[in-house]
Amino acid sequence: MNRTTLSLIAGTTALAAVTGFAALSAPDAPGTDTAAKAAAQLPVERTSLLCPAPSTSDLAETSYTSFTPVTKGTGSGGKAELREAAEESADAPADGEDKGKGKDDGKSGGDKPAKPVLTPKEPGKPVTGDSSGGDAPALVGTADGRFAPGWTVQETTEVAAGTGRGLQGVNCTAPDTDFWFPGASTDADRTDYVHLTNPDDSAAVVDLELYGKDGALKSAVGEGITVPPHSSEPVLLSTLTGERQTNLTVHVNVRSGRVGAAVQALDDKLGGDWLAASTDPSGSLVLPGIPDDATSVRLVAFTPDDADADLKVRLASPSGPITPAGHETLHVKGGMTTAVDLGDVTRGEAGSLVLTPTDRSVPVVAALRVVRGKGDKQETAFIPATRPVGTRATSADNSGKGSTLSLTAPGAAATVKVTASAGSEGGTPVSKTYTIKAGTTQDIEPPAPGGLKGTYALTVETVSGGPVYGARTLTASEGGVPAFTVQTLPDDRGTVAVPEADEDLSVLQK
Numbered sequence: 001m002n003r004t005t006l007s008l009i010a011g012t013t014a015l016a017a018v019t020g021f022a023a024l025s026a027p028d029a030p031g032t033d034t035a036a037k038a039a040a041q042l043p044v045e046r047t048s049l050l051c052p053a054p055s056t057s058d059l060a061e062t063s064y065t066s067f068t069p070v071t072k073g074t075g076s077g078g079k080a081e082l083r084e085a086a087e088e089s090a091d092a093p094a095d096g097e098d099k100g101k102g103k104d105d106g107k108s109g110g111d112k113p114a115k116p117v118l119t120p121k122e123p124g125k126p127v128t129g130d131s132s133g134g135d136a137p138a139l140v141g142t143a144d145g146r147f148a149p150g151w152t153v154q155e156t157t158e159v160a161a162g163t164g165r166g167l168q169g170v171n172c173t174a175p176d177t178d179f180w181f182p183g184a185s186t187d188a189d190r191t192d193y194v195h196l197t198n199p200d201d202s203a204a205v206v207d208l209e210l211y212g213k214d215g216a217l218k219s220a221v222g223e224g225i226t227v228p229p230h231s232s233e234p235v236l237l238s239t240l241t242g243e244r245q246t247n248l249t250v251h252v253n254v255r256s257g258r259v260g261a262a263v264q265a266l267d268d269k270l271g272g273d274w275l276a277a278s279t280d281p282s283g284s285l286v287l288p289g290i291p292d293d294a295t296s297v298r299l300v301a302f303t304p305d306d307a308d309a310d311l312k313v314r315l316a317s318p319s320g321p322i323t324p325a326g327h328e329t330l331h332v333k334g335g336m337t338t339a340v341d342l343g344d345v346t347r348g349e350a351g352s353l354v355l356t357p358t359d360r361s362v363p364v365v366a367a368l369r370v371v372r373g374k375g376d377k378q379e380t381a382f383i384p385a386t387r388p389v390g391t392r393a394t395s396a397d398n399s400g401k402g403s404t405l406s407l408t409a410p411g412a413a414a415t416v417k418v419t420a421s422a423g424s425e426g427g428t429p430v431s432k433t434y435t436i437k438a439g440t441t442q443d444i445e446p447p448a449p450g451g452l453k454g455t456y457a458l459t460v461e462t463v464s465g466g467p468v469y470g471a472r473t474l475t476a477s478e479g480g481v482p483a484f485t486v487q488t489l490p491d492d493r494g495t496v497a498v499p500e501a502d503e504d505l506s507v508l509q510k
Helices: 003-019 085-091
Strands: 040-043 046-051 060-067 080-084 127-132 139-144 152-159 166-171 178-184 190-198 204-212 225-227 231-236 248-256 260-267 271-275 285-290 294-302 309-317 320-322 329-332 338-343 351-357 365-372 379-384 392-398 403-409 414-420 426-428 430-436 440-444 450-453 456-465 469-478 481-488 495-498
Touching: 046 152, 046 260, 060 080, 060 392, 080 085, 085 231, 152 392, 152 469, 152 481, 166 379, 166 469, 178 190, 178 260, 178 271, 178 294, 178 365, 178 379, 190 204, 190 225, 190 248, 225 231, 260 379, 271 481, 285 294, 285 365, 285 379, 285 403, 285 481, 294 309, 294 329, 309 440, 329 338, 351 403, 365 481, 379 469, 392 403, 392 469, 403 414, 403 430, 403 456, 430 440
Parallel strands: 166 271, 166 481, 271 379, 285 469, 379 481
Antiparallel strands: 040 495, 046 139, 060 127, 060 152, 080 139, 152 166, 178 248, 190 231, 190 260, 204 225, 204 248, 260 271, 285 351, 294 338, 294 365, 309 320, 309 329, 309 351, 365 379, 392 456, 403 440, 403 469, 414 430, 414 456, 426 450, 469 481
C-alpha cells in the first residue's frame, strides 16, 4: 500500500468523524474476518441547520426551539448557535479583505458582531426564542462537539388571519444539493414559495424544475438562480411558469454550492403549512402520521425515472394493514405528477400510508396533503415520505398539551423508547417504552416531564424489531379552526460509521 492510498483512507475517515456525512467501507477480501473489521459508530463532531424566513404576515408569531439529545462519547466541549443569515454575512470578510478589519472599533461605520438568536446551554435541555411580524429573517446555525449529534431545531408559526392562516411548522434542515417536493401548486388559491438558504461563503447556483400532470413545465427563469452567500431567497412558483397546476412536483437541483430548501404552501381557503422534502426516490415509501380526524387526504407522487411505477397502496391502521376501497393501486407515469384524493381514508382512526411496488421497483417520491375541519373552518398540513426513525429521532417543540406522536411499523413489530426531555424552564426527564405491532400505526399521547415548565423535546429510539417510522402532530385552536402541523421523524444521523484499523498503518508508510 502506498502513501497516496493511505492518505485517502485517513482523509475519508477524518471527514466521516467530523461531518457525519460520510461512511467508509471496502469489499471484504476472501477469507477475511468481517466481524474484526466492524465499523465503530462515533458521534458526529459538527453539523449545520438552516431555518427559512417564517412568514411575511404582520400577524405572524414565531417560536424557535433548539435541542440536542445527550449522546455518549462526545466529551464536554462544543457549542451551538443560530444567527440571522444576513448578520452572519456581515461577520464574514469579503474575499481578499483583511480579516482583522470590519469589526467594531468604536468608530462609526464599524460592523458590530452579530448576536446569536439562540444559544443552547447544555444538551438534554431545550432553549427557545420567538419573533413577531413579517420581518423575521432566515437563520443559519452550526453546532459542534457535544451539541452536534442529533441537533434539532423546530420553527413554529401561528398566523391569525389571511392567506395561510393557522399553524405552520418546519424542522430546520441540513444543507444539501438535491430536494424533491411533490405536493406543491400554482393553483389560483395557492401561493407557494420555495425558500433557498445558502450557509456558505460563496454563491450557490440552483435550478428549479417543475413537473405537472403532463410532464415538465417549461421555465427559462427557473434555471441558474443565484443565491448569494449567507442569504435566503424565496422564489414564488407562479413566477416560474404561466401554467396553473393544482398538483406539482418541484425539484431543487443545486449546480454549485449547497442550500437548505423548503416549500411554504399557503392557501386562501385552507390555511397553509410548510412542505418538507420527500425522502430520496425509492421503490417503497412510508408516509406516517395521518391524524384520526382528517377529513380529506390527497396523495401526490412522482417518479423521475423514464419507466412508469405501479404501487400498492395500504393504510397501516391501529388494527393492521387496510386496502383503501377504490385505491388499491396507484399508477405513476414516468416524469409526470400523479395525484389521487383518498377522502377520509382513516375513517376516524390514526393511520400511515405505505406504498410498495406491485412488480418491478421504480424510484418514487411522494407526499400527502391532509385537511382537518369543514366548511370555512379547514386547515392544511403536509406529510412527505420519510426515512425510518432508525437509531434516534427528535421532535424539539412540545408543550403540556397539543402534541401527538404517531409511530408505525410497516413490516415486523418493534419496540421503541420515547423520552421527554427536561423543560426549557424546568422539569425532570421521563422515558416510556412502547411496542408497535407489525403493520399498525399507534398514536401516542407522549409522556411529559415531571414538573414541566416551558417547552420540551421528545426523542424516539428504536430498541428492537423492524424499522419504525414516526411523525409528531402539533395542534392549536385558532378561532374555531382546527389548526395543526405535522413533522416527520427521520433518523437524526447523529453518529457515523468509522472503520477500525486492522493493523498499524504507520509501519506501512516507512
